[in-house]
Amino acid sequence: MARAPRRLSPGATIGILGGGQLGRMLALAAADLGLRTHVYCPDPDSPAFEVTRRISIAEYDDEDALDRFAREADVITYEFENVPSATVAFLRPRRPVMPGENALDIAQDRRKEKTFLRGLGIAVAPFRPVRRLADIAPALKETGLPAVLKTRRLGYDGKGQYILREASEARAAWQAVGEATSVLEAFVPFTREISIVAARGADGRFAAYDPPENLHRDQILRRSRVPARISADLAAQAESIGRKIANALGYVGVLAVELFVVGEDSDEQLIANEIAPRVHNSGHWTMDACRVSQFEQHIRAIAGWPLGPTARNADAVMDNLIGADVETWPTLLAEPNAAVHLYGKRQTHPGRKMGHVTRLSPLSKGG
Amino acid sequence: MARAPRRLSPGATIGILGGGQLGRMLALAAADLGLRTHVYCPDPDSPAFEVTRRISIAEYDDEDALDRFAREADVITYEFENVPSATVAFLRPRRPVMPGENALDIAQDRRKEKTFLRGLGIAVAPFRPVRRLADIAPALKETGLPAVLKTRRLGYDGKGQYILREASEARAAWQAVGEATSVLEAFVPFTREISIVAARGADGRFAAYDPPENLHRDQILRRSRVPARISADLAAQAESIGRKIANALGYVGVLAVELFVVGEDSDEQLIANEIAPRVHNSGHWTMDACRVSQFEQHIRAIAGWPLGPTARNADAVMDNLIGADVETWPTLLAEPNAAVHLYGKRQTHPGRKMGHVTRLSPLSKGG
Numbered sequence: 001m002a003r004a005p006r007r008l009s010p011g012a013t014i015g016i017l018g019g020g021q022l023g024r025m026l027a028l029a030a031a032d033l034g035l036r037t038h039v040y041c042p043d044p045d046s047p048a049f050e051v052t053r054r055i056s057i058a059e060y061d062d063e064d065a066l067d068r069f070a071r072e073a074d075v076i077t078y079e080f081e082n083v084p085s086a087t088v089a090f091l092r093p094r095r096p097v098m099p100g101e102n103a104l105d106i107a108q109d110r111r112k113e114k115t116f117l118r119g120l121g122i123a124v125a126p127f128r129p130v131r132r133l134a135d136i137a138p139a140l141k142e143t144g145l146p147a148v149l150k151t152r153r154l155g156y157d158g159k160g161q162y163i164l165r166e167a168s169e170a171r172a173a174w175q176a177v178g179e180a181t182s183v184l185e186a187f188v189p190f191t192r193e194i195s196i197v198a199a200r201g202a203d204g205r206f207a208a209y210d211p212p213e214n215l216h217r218d219q220i221l222r223r224s225r226v227p228a229r230i231s232a233d234l235a236a237q238a239e240s241i242g243r244k245i246a247n248a249l250g251y252v253g254v255l256a257v258e259l260f261v262v263g264e265d266s267d268e269q270l271i272a273n274e275i276a277p278r279v280h281n282s283g284h285w286t287m288d289a290c291r292v293s294q295f296e297q298h299i300r301a302i303a304g305w306p307l308g309p310t311a312r313n314a315d316a317v318m319d320n321l322i323g324a325d326v327e328t329w330p331t332l333l334a335e336p337n338a339a340v341h342l343y344g345k346r347q348t349h350p351g352r353k354m355g356h357v358t359r360l361s362p363l364s365k366g367g
Numbered sequence: 368m369a370r371a372p373r374r375l376s377p378g379a380t381i382g383i384l385g386g387g388q389l390g391r392m393l394a395l396a397a398a399d400l401g402l403r404t405h406v407y408c409p410d411p412d413s414p415a416f417e418v419t420r421r422i423s424i425a426e427y428d429d430e431d432a433l434d435r436f437a438r439e440a441d442v443i444t445y446e447f448e449n450v451p452s453a454t455v456a457f458l459r460p461r462r463p464v465m466p467g468e469n470a471l472d473i474a475q476d477r478r479k480e481k482t483f484l485r486g487l488g489i490a491v492a493p494f495r496p497v498r499r500l501a502d503i504a505p506a507l508k509e510t511g512l513p514a515v516l517k518t519r520r521l522g523y524d525g526k527g528q529y530i531l532r533e534a535s536e537a538r539a540a541w542q543a544v545g546e547a548t549s550v551l552e553a554f555v556p557f558t559r560e561i562s563i564v565a566a567r568g569a570d571g572r573f574a575a576y577d578p579p580e581n582l583h584r585d586q587i588l589r590r591s592r593v594p595a596r597i598s599a600d601l602a603a604q605a606e607s608i609g610r611k612i613a614n615a616l617g618y619v620g621v622l623a624v625e626l627f628v629v630g631e632d633s634d635e636q637l638i639a640n641e642i643a644p645r646v647h648n649s650g651h652w653t654m655d656a657c658r659v660s661q662f663e664q665h666i667r668a669i670a671g672w673p674l675g676p677t678a679r680n681a682d683a684v685m686d687n688l689i690g691a692d693v694e695t696w697p698t699l700l701a702e703p704n705a706a707v708h709l710y711g712k713r714q715t716h717p718g719r720k721m722g723h724v725t726r727l728s729p730l731s732k733g734g
Contacts, residue, residue, distance in 0.1 A: 007697075010693070010696060010709045010711065010722075011711060011713060024398070027418075028395055028398055028399065028418075031391070031395055031417065031418045031711065032395065032708055032709075033707065033708075033709055034696075034708075034709025034710060034711040034712075034722060035709075035711070036417055036711065049420055050398065050403055050419070050420050051394075051395075051398045051418055051419065051420075052417070052418065052419075052420070053416055053417050053418075053419070053420070053422070055420070288658070291655070291703075291704075291706060291727070300700070305697075305700050306697075306700050306701040308700075308703075309703045309704075313680070326377070329377060329401075330374075330672070330673075333667070333672050333673050333675075334673040336658075336675075336676045337658075337676075339658060340400065341399055341400075341401075342377045342399075342400055342401025342402075343401060344377065344378060344398065344401040344402070344403065345401075346378060355377075355401060360658070
């Protein structure tokens, strides 16, 4: 049962489910506003634990720990969309969980997500549900080739995905997704990837950042740059998509929508890929190029506080420091226009996001 | 025994003596660079405790606690200059304490401080030591009236000060400073107050922020604004004073020097008031108007990392939120050009610094 949003006072406590770098940056932003945080995560080495006094090291089904966590928090939020629904169901009668139930419900299920988007008149790639291996061949007739098989639930950073270039790969794809209920999507021949990172306040106000242009490699975000190389009209369309989604969900907090740009010039159009009901890697540049970062914005929204301005005061290129990339930190720190953010993770693994660097340059015209 | 500066790696731990808002903002800046912190403070309600996982609630003479603190830290710093010298003497053989011994030694003793400044050719107000009541009358002959009696040690925010407007106030002044060894200073008829906030790196590099113009009320800083309404020449002199002091002390970290401007126009000159061997309230605007704040700069310096740029990208007016001022937070949060920073203090007292707000405007020419 969602409660009516109310305004927290400084000194109130934000409960954060998940202890990764997003939780860490949320906690740091909350601190700057005089709010306390309590971070809940099963991993004792969680980087977000380093930046707060109150932590729970517990599994997401530990009801005693969840109950203590809820009693200490005034509002609960999360840094990842795959919070088990049973966890949220347990917490929700105890404390407001924001963003709300329907946002999580949709973001956790690719089929619901695409149906929801299509229902709002937002273009999505053709897709078909896949429940068994035998569903793939007929689905390919709808989507064409190449196509992407994605698990219906629990996919992120390209995990649980397989790109089919030929129909004969059906079995390999089915095995790659662990024979889990899936969705087969047409592969979108995009010219660019962008995203919209925006917030909706408890008062219904909506505020979007400029859409970044994103570059993925091995299905992990490597770089986001603003302005994106798109027309002002397309940027406005992206914002409109974010607004429609946020309003339809009665959303409170920051959300991101990944969008594909297809076509060129006047034929450009946007196809929605997925919704992240949380702060997003493609919004990290806001920490250095905007007065109010996506992290502060999310905290303001869930605290029932007014949203801050989203105007950009610089052009920016944000690069993730993935795995051994982080070893360049001494060079990066010496660059005068680079803002370096390190996540304090103890172990460097290939593919692990260890930090990011945002390079700033004077605001360009247009964009 | 000071050890040679060395370069910390991300993941290293900065020990911070003192748990107030300066320690808190240092800890937040360290976290953004992937460094851990351990905050040591006797007050269990210290605001800096809220933003780190490692805390020591212990007195400054608790050798067991200090020993544990030192063992967990890679370098130790402090947020206030009145750290007991016995505490530093205990810690120094165990871990590097930065800024170094001579900076603390001078900053803790007004007489040494003024002698040091004068020795560097930096103008200070005429002063005389006062050890007993009977010293005041002859000292007034040197300083003239009005004059300020200040305790030699442990003064901040105007505590331990008395302004004499007539010689007959000698006894009242002596009682007001608790009959402690003091310094009588000529009252400086300043036209403005400014400060220089600057850093010296472990490599000897020096970098100053633009000098803010400061407004005190009841001997507490209320407002800092950049640019100060001073000539470019005077700003360069202020920077030069900071550089001389930092170099003479072999300083590593951020320091501030409070300066009086006397005279007008071409007769303007600077008189040094006092040195703060730490981040400083008059540098808070750097959090929002510079790429690298004074807090990040201090952490970079003591970590043996390169200093960051100090250029300003906006004009700024920083107002402290003192006591009940903080109750205006909802209005401040709704101001589009205001960056609000709250310290998370549980109790509001008159005169207590509860937060600050920096209002930004486009960079003006000159300054």
